[in-house]
Amino acid sequence: MPKIRVLVVDDAVVIRKILTEVLSSDEEIEVVGTAANGKIALQKIPQTNPDIVTLDVEMPELSGLDTIPLIRKDYPRLPIIMFSTLTERGGAATLEALSRGATDYVTKPANVGSVTNAKEAVRDELIGKIKSLAERRAFRPPPSASPAKIQPPVIKRPAISASPAVKIVVIGVSTGGPNALAKVIPALPGDFPAPILIVQHMPPMFTRLLADRLNDQAALTVVEATQSTKIEPGKVYIAPGDYHMEITGVLSDPRTKLHQGPPENSCRPAVDVLFRSAAALYGSAILAVVLTGMGQDGLLGSRYISEAGGRIIVQDQATSVVWGMPGYVAEAGLAEAVLPLESVAGEIIRRATGNFRPKCAAPGREGLA
Secondary structure, three states: OOOEEEEEEOOOHHHHHHHHHHHHOOOOEEEEEEEOOHHHHHHHHHHHOOOEEEEEOOOOOOOHHHHHHHHHHHOOOOOEEEEEOOOHHHHHHHHHHHHHOOOEEEEOOOOOOOHHHHHHHHHHHHHHHHHHHHHHHHOOOOOOOOHHHOOOOOOOOOOOOOOOOOOEEEEEEOOOHHHHHHHHHHHOOOOOOOOEEEEEOOOOOHHHHHHHHHHHHOOOEEEEOOOOOEOOOOEEEEOOOOOEEEEEEEOOEEEEEEEOOOOEOOEOOOHHHHHHHHHHHHHHHEEEEEOOEOOOOOHHHHHHHHHOOOEEEEEOOOOOOOEOHHHHHHHOOOOOEEEOHHHHHHHHHHHHOOOOOOOOOOOOOOOOO
């Protein structure tokens, strides 16, 4: 199998060296070139033909932010992984980079003076993303493929005559999530009748910046959740980085609970934690949505929701940056609908406002056109 070809772009010599050594140590990856700024990178892309580009945010002559649209102009499918600092400025720049077309991001090691620790941090965070995005780039949907024709496995649950009222919407998302949420949340009306709770895999500070960014774009109020926040209809709550978010209390007074319990699926916050708690309190009155993301966080939580009688929809493969999280749920037969991203908001509205009726003649295919 050909190795994954990576072009490393960073103005810091030590970072280029660390990235090159770490990536080259993996037998599936080959560093085919390095560049000190975006201008040099643009020259090297046609020369090296990379499968992935890692791109620093701040560089002389041509910054990472300004390089992204220039790459996208000629290479719309080339995955770009931003390499950003774990600071408020770095977080804001990362979200801007994602909005301009970057595929994903990793955070720079906090202390490059400790080379061994820096290498371990890069290895843990970057290699898995490179391999997953390389697989995504290799995916080519057939030209005739239509999202409406994608059929999830049959859900083995008794048919019901009417859909229960949706009292809460829970969303799990990871790689590609900020852009996916930027399409879904602003498309929801300001009088949306249920609260929405979101787990997006992001570090501390980034989640607050994401909430602020979505709040500026949406008719709904979007906030980063705090401890014991009262959960109210028409509001969106995003789990803070490094904290699991659960729902506690009673249906008449639901509250958020934040804690730093052990990571699940190597994640904190984890989608499974939120989904489990939602199933325990809301039962069949849940609508769960699993969007683009790497790994299988959300799969076990979706099982709890399905067993409680709740409903689940997922993003389709063609529009996902990585079809890991939604793919696992769909392949397990838990998704009632597998939808392109542009159809997700409409489906949420349809189900939450009472305009949805299951097609009882075909259990497991409700919600598909």
